Amino acid sequence: MPTNNKLKIFNDPIYGFITIPNSLIFDLIQHKYFQRLRRISQMGLSYLVYPGAHHTRFHHALGCMHLMQKAINVLRIKGVEISEDEDNGLLIAILLHDIGHGPFSHAMEHSIVNDISHEEISLRFMEELNEEFNGSLTLAISIFKGEYPRKFMCELISSQLDMDRADYLKRDSFYTGVAEGNINSERLITMLNVVNDELVVEEKGIYSVEKFLVARRFMYWQVYLHKTGVVAEQLLMRILKRAKELVQLGTTLRSSEPLYYFLNSEINAESFNTGNLEIFAKLDDYDIVAAMKDWQYHEDFVLSNLCVMIINRDLLKIKLKNKPIKSSELIAHSNVLMDTYNISKTEADYFVFQGEITNQAYQNKKQHINVLLKSGKIKDIVKASDQLNLKALSKPVTKYYMCYPKNKM
Structure with missing residues (x-):
């Protein structure tokens, strides 16, 4: 199918205009695997605490890519050599780092899919896309896995001060309205440098790093580990666990086909194959919400009451x-x-x-x-x-x- 590559800019409420640098990245964004992230909540059920927290993994992934573009430019200005292939690899790796998240971000990992993390599923998606895009993601996958010989590049993807954290703290602070989490991502990036192949922060950026760490602590206690959010996620995990239990005992539950497949199957890291990945790619928040709306009327005492609690926010x-x-x-x-x-x-x-x-x-x-x-x-x-x-x-x-x-x- 021919791809229309006219759209090169997204308007983001945090950073303003985000530029899509090339047609490969545009095509990856247009792919159905990535478009699914529009239907995956960035913060799970946190909107039950903070009504504005309805932003998605799609928002976050684009924000991370934007910050990575800035980091690459800053490092190049400071004399760090980054080739065009490495530039592309970094942008693809950070763009796709969360592509394996299931509905409501974390609930799936602990309920209907066993012993396989979203990072591992992200890697499976990237490998599948690499086949489809004729090996164009090979370098990105190496960086994502932490295997690329230039260590600082792997640190830009996953470390104590990576582009993932630089975006989600600022973005989640904005959408929740929790001002204490607001960090100056761009100031932090401006202070980055590379010494002995490792990422460092220049001394004049110390106060920005201090603010970053304190903001992270506040966001965890006030937002990510807020007690209402914790109990809501626990209830969602128990809904999926109970639904799976009932289906495997022969009880009929109405749900979408992809959700029913995972309820009716024992899927773990070893059995998670390409076929499972295709079905997983059809799952999003809407499958779970639609199921809960139906299951709240089910005759099973446990399932119906758990669903009512989340649907009506009576936790x-x-x-x-x-x-x-x-x-x-x-x-x-x-x-x-x-x-x-x-x-x-x-x-x-x-x-x-x-x-x-x-x-x-x-x-x-x-x-x-x-x-x-x-x-x-x-x-x-x-x-x-x-x-x-x-x-x-x-x-x-x-x-x-x-x-x-x-x-x-």
């Missing part, structure tokens, strides 16, 4: 604590539920459960944000900064939660 109560929840508290809530509705312990466990959430703004044991001092020395941001709380931000903080019904369902 479970969630309590956050600094210490692990005592099992006696869970048992008490579970017993009340079992007695009131004459349901089994297995069914009650869908409504009464516990878990934990962890926030670590800077994972310095995993990877460093290095600062290039004026003296030429390189220091980790924690040692280079005079901001005492950066050390605290590198320590993981864990909170424990318990969910249970507010009152009678």
